[in-house]
Amino acid sequence: DTEVTQTPKHLVMGMTNKKSLKCEQHMGHRAMYWYKQKAKKPPELMFVYSYEKLSINESVPSRFSPECPNSSLLNLHLHALQPEDSALYLCASSQVGTGLILSGNTIYFGEGSWLTVV
Amino acid sequence: GQQVMQIPQYQHVQEGEDFTTYCNSSTTLSNIQWYKQRPGGHPVFLIQLVKSGEVKKQKRLTFQFGEAKKNSSLHITATQTTDVGTYFCAGKVQGRGSTLGRLYFGRGTQLTVWP
Incomplete structure (x- = not known):
């Protein structure tokens, strides 16, 4: 069982809707991620938060807006999406190591939110 | 840019046969992780490999990390129908300033097992 919880599991939204995906973890991890996965493709990194601050934005369109209210929660706000944005959105978390630690940083994924944009 | 290449893309085996998927990076990796x-x-x-030449086993699964830390493999002995799925390797690039878990995923190998 995953310790990263995502809601909703399924979401259908119109191109003019505003919706949010939510993610929660209680493993004490201080790094949280949003990935997007299309069918038969590997997960693609979208955003990374470290200590509740946005650290990485992989040139994601502004219609996706991440938010990290606290160390356990991560949201992804969706607005004016396109049909091609339909995908599985995966939240993940990991520890944040120091530069001297080469091991660690194992990423744990949630079950994902299946998004369909109509 | 950084790429982790993974082959084969698809593998169909009969139950009981062995299966192997391979990953190769153009640059040295600090670690490699495998997901199903x-x-x-x-x-x-599934597992994380960190050391050069490391070999780890989980029941019928054997994971290897190359001596140069640029390649890795996952081998399944005597596949079962429960092994069906896509296996991804994900490598973390060595020497980067960021210590975050920024992984570069291979494209995955989709395993089908016939009963």
């Missing part, structure tokens, strides 16, 4: 994703599911962490 069942059809309709999410990636599930």
Whole structure:
């Protein structure tokens, strides 16, 4: 069982809707991620938060807006999406190591939110 | 840019046969992680390899990390129908300033097992 919880599991939204995906973890991890996965493709990194601050934005369109209210929660706000944005959105978390630690940083994924944009 | 190449893309085997998927990076990796994703599911962490030449086993699964830390393999002995899914390798590039878990995923190998 995953310790990263995502809601909703399924979401259908119109191109003019505003919706949010939510993610929660209680493993004490201080790094949280949003990935997007299309069918038969590997997960693609979208955003990374470290200590509740946005650290990485992989040139994601502004219609996706991440938010990290606290160390356990991560949201992804969706607005004016396109049909091609339909995908599985995966939240993940990991520890944040120091530069001297080469091991660690194992990423744990949630079950994902299946998004369909109509 | 950084790429982790994974082959084969698809593998169909009969139950009881062995299966291997390979990953190769153009640059040295600090570690490599393996994930399994069942059809309709999410990636599930299997293992992480860190040391040069490391070999780890989980029951019928054997994971190897190359001496140069640029390649890795996953071998399944005597496959079962429960092994069905897509296996992804994900490498973390060595020498980067960021210590975050920024992984570069291979494209995955989709394993089908016939009963």
